[in-house]
Amino acid sequence: MVMLSFGQLADVLPEPVLLVSTDGLVVAANQRARKELGGASEGQPLFALCSDAREHVEGLLRRSARVRQPTLGTLTLNEGRRYRVEGAVVRPSSEGSPAIVMLRLVHEQAALAAFVELNRTLEHLRREITAQRRASGELDRQREWLRVTLVSIGDAVIATDVGGRVVFMNPVAEQLTGWTEGEATGRPVDEVFHAIHETTREPIENPTGRVLQEGSIVGLANHTLLVARGGAATPIDDSAAPIRDASGEIIGAVLVFRAIAERRALERLAEQRLADLVLADRRKNEFLAMLAHELRNPMAAILTASTLLSAPDEDPGAVTFAAAVVERQVRHMARLVDDLLDVARISQGKITLRVEVVDVSLVLQQSVETSRRPIEAGRHELHVSIAGGLPAVQGDATRLEQVFGNLLNNAAKYTPPGGHIWLSARGDHDGVVVSVRDNGGGIAPELLPHVFEVFVQGDQSLHRSRGGLGVGLALVKRLVELHGGSCSCASAGVGQGAEFIVRLPALRGEGAAVGARERERESAMRAARLRVAVVDDNHDTANLLAVSLKRWGHDVVVAHDGHAALELVREHRPDVAVLDIGLPGIDGYELARRLRGEASLDRCMLIAVSGYGQDADRQRAIDAGFDHHLLKPVEPAALMQLLARGMPSGGSAP
Incomplete structure (x- = not known):
């Protein structure tokens, strides 16, 4: 009679396996475990072999001793090697005797190799038991150890005989397929493991059939769904391998698979984000092309009109037409820039x-x-x-x-x-x-x-x-x-x-009601005749603005630098001063601060005019003493609205 010990059977496993009592003593270790632990380990406390805290190890043993289902944890050997541990009870505790727990330090591919190797051992045992019935008790124990090993694997496992009929399923496989092991045993694996293509929903060939025919390891393609007994479909990936006896003859197949719904969701999200990036890039390129087109058109018209305006003895009607073209195209370009800036400000929450x-x-x-x-x-x-x-x-x-x-x-x-x-x-x-x-x-x-x-x-x-x-x-x-x-x-x-x-x-x-009263007050002020000072170092800009203001019925004085503006405002004491920021001598900010320092000018509305329109530029103008901030080119309607108010309001212009 041949009696195989735990070590004889467990030594075929490629990963370390320990039998440990719940009081912390190592009862047995396979050859791989002894090698990893640097020598004999039986009889030693598990706590001495690990660098983890004692409470951590005791907690793992207690959890593993409660159920026969796999319990996950971690252990760190004294040399600093860290393992993911799957533990399950082998022998429950009895009076005066602690429970025995099997701990497997699992590597990713260890489960499949262990299963194949253990099936070879079991085939050897089957032949010996046929001749030597007295080994039947040992065989039963070996089968139980094998079942515990497969139960402790986190992936789903289905094993078949050489005819493709199910001989084993672990609990994870039961959960994913909707079949219990008792219901599935003896049934064709195609009936229990039903896979379809994620997109076409067409059935996919079961990989165990090819394994049994060809004797090679086979994996399913991507986009595979496992259809459970109740009809639920779960994305999976899997692989199947042959089980051979000692002589190399195929005696069955093992199918290992796992649910990948979370991974597929991440893949779809990544695909969607990639598509969004491609679309955004295409829209960016289209936008740049549109921007170039939209800017070239008005520039071409302005260039042509400027040539016409500079021609000697040009017909007055043509000059009027050319001036109108320049005005219209400048307004168009300003509107394009304003729209772009507004969208950017709103997107950044700065408007x-x-x-x-x-x-x-x-x-x-x-x-x-x-x-x-x-x-x-x-x-x-x-x-x-x-x-x-x-x-x-x-x-x-x-x-x-x-x-x-x-x-x-x-x-x-x-x-x-x-x-x-x-x-x-x-x-x-x-x-x-x-x-x-x-x-x-x-x-x-x-x-x-x-x-x-x-x-x-x-x-x-x-x-x-x-x-x-x-x-x-x-x-x-x-x-x-x-x-x-x-x-x-x-x-x-x-x-x-x-x-x-x-x-x-x-x-x-x-x-x-308050709003109605404010509108009545503003309407009454629209007819007011105001004294306005215009300050800009660009003579054409200042003089043209002065002409427009006079046409609106206001009294206007003009200056072209900061020092002259200071004297002009002190002398005329205007109701409104429109000040360019970039002035020679004294810039617009300093000019506003000096004017605000004079009590006689405290009722004068100060309007800043600048080519810079960021929120920081507006705030700098307000901090300097300006009541409003207008962007170049000044929009007449916006200026008219401010003049209609006729007094400082402490805010930025529309």
């Missing part, structure tokens, strides 16, 4: 609204006037319907005018000549609802969800006759959201027109 009580009907009227030129240029018919008694809203009137102006300009741009544009406004229980609708080119269904994204345009043709950078609608949406409102778009498709709807929350309570 600040000049919040006040706003009459939406007045804002809409001003927006119509601002957009009248592109509407008339397209020979469109504008239908305006603004309900009376619209509730007041709280916000930045200039920014709201920018919102509705952009929507009207957008409608004019994408509506064929002679089209119709409808602007309507009404109140509801939540606030104000404004609609801008046209019968123009419409929006394709695939583009509709993206119309409010930056740099998105429907027209990507070579000629790009409609122009623009694709930031207008993105700016509209973000400005409306800053006001606590919402913006939506609807279109029946290409050629069916489009409608943009803006919803703004109404101002509640006492704020509405």
Whole structure:
């Protein structure tokens, strides 16, 4: 009779295996464990062989002694080698006798090799037991140790005989397949392990069939789903290997697989992010091309007009036309730059609204006037319907005018000549609802969800006759959201027109009455005749601005450097001083500080004019004593609004 000890069977395993009593003594160790531990270890305390805290080791032994399912933990040998440990009880405790726990220091591929090697040993045992029945008890113990080993593996394991029928399943395989070992034993493995392709949902050949036929290790391709007994599908990866006897003959196959749902989710996320990056890169390139196109066009027109203006004895009508071209193209370029800067500021959270009580009907009227030129240029018919008694809203009137102006300009741009544009406004229980609708080119269904994204345009043709950078609608949406409102778009498709709807929350309570009084006061001040000082070292700029102010009915004096401006303002004591920042002698900041130091000028409104428009530049101007900050080129409408107020207000200009 041949009796195999624990060491004889466990020595075939490639990883260290220990039998340890729950009081901490090593009962037995396989050959690999003795090698890892540097010699004999039986009878030694496990605590002496590890550099872990005693409480850590005791906790691992206690957890492993409770159930026959694998318990995971870690151990660090004295030489600093760290292992992931899978432990399970082999013999429960009895009176006066501690439990015996089997600890496996698992390597990634150790489970599969151990299973194959142990099956060879078991085949050898089967032959010996046939001849020597007295070894049956030992064989039963060896089978139990084998089962504990396979149960402790974190992956799912299914073993088959040479005919492809299931002979073993561990608990992880039971969980993933929905079959218990008792139900699956003796059934064809194809019935228990049913795999399909993730995309096509077509069945995939079971790898154990190829293993039994070819005798080689086989793995499934990616995108494999395991369909459980109840119909649930789980992404897996797997591999199968043959089980051979001592003579090398195939006697079965082992299938090892694991669930990879989390890994597949990460892969899909990575794929989506890659697609987003590719799209962002494509849009960036398209935007750069659009920007170059949009800047070259007005520059070409300005260059041609400047040549015409400099020609001697030119016809006055041609000069007037050329001047109008320059003005129009400069405004266009300024609007492009402003839109880009606004989008950047909003994206970075750096834009600040000049919040006040706003009459939406007045804002809409001003927006119509601002957009009248592109509407008339397209020979469109504008239908305006603004309900009376619209509730007041709280916000930045200039920014709201920018919102509705952009929507009207957008409608004019994408509506064929002679089209119709409808602007309507009404109140509801939540606030104000404004609609801008046209019968123009419409929006394709695939583009509709993206119309409010930056740099998105429907027209990507070579000629790009409609122009623009694709930031207008993105700016509209973000400005409306800053006001606590919402913006939506609807279109029946290409050629069916489009409608943009803006919803703004109404101002509640006492704020509405206060706003009405403020609007009455501002309206009364619009007719005031003001004394205005204009200071700019660019003579043309200063003189042209002075001419415009005089046409508006104001008294104007002009200076071209900081020292002259200081004397001029002291002498004339203007109501408003428009100061360039980059002045010779005394710059605009220092000039403002000196003027604020004189009591006789404390009622003078100081307006800074600069080519720098970042929030830090605006704040520096306010800190120096300015009441408002305007960007070059100065927009006449913005300056008129400030002059209409007629007194300092302590905020930045629209």
